[in-house]
Amino acid sequence: MRLEYFEMIDRVAELDRAARRLAARSTVPDSSPVFEGHFPDHPLVPGVLLTETMAQASGYLILALTDYVAMPFLMAVDKARFRDFVAPGAALEIDARLEHEGSGYMATKASITSGGKRIADAELRFRTMPFPPGLSARMKGQARRIGLPVEDAA
């Protein structure tokens, strides 16, 4: 995890196309400028970044299932719950499942666990749109970085 670069997913552990599910892993860094303010002498990963982590896992799932034909942009977060604190060094397991494939949008359910304990969950929706110029290659590069299959990645 590189919080300040919004690189929230370290590695994809499993992509199950049939179940429309992705499992990923991340480790919270021991130090980050984020922790200087959130909170002084009591570092915790902000809930918004846990939401972003679930959104990125969902986004990579959508990219993989749709063969990178369109870019998912987060448009709605429902029923977000943050059930425990996440401190520096925590190992996170992120799960994302595609719940509904709409016309021009996708809905997922995602969760984060750490040490077998549920940390956060949410229902997310994404607007799917044509890639802005240049972004497709960058996203495929990011996908390769975290171990997600990219068919045309030569």
Next chain:
Amino acid sequence: MSSTFETVAGIISETADIPRESITPESHAIDDLGIDSLAFLDIAFAIDKAFGIKLPLEQWTQEVNEGKTPAEEYFVIHNLVSRIDALVAAKNS
């Protein structure tokens, strides 16, 4: 009025925070009710779930943008309701 209309009007009212009494079969979702494209995706999601269908929004939008179909055909509520009924019937056939 049909149960489909009642369901759709309830979804629009709740999702877009529009008073239920202001939604009629003749209402235009965009021009009369002021629903923007993002809010309409939320409404489409609720309709998809409620009726077990997939509103072909991308196709509709493309047809409207290309001038092939007037927006009223899809976004006036009674027309939207008719299309939902047709999609449900097709699913069940």
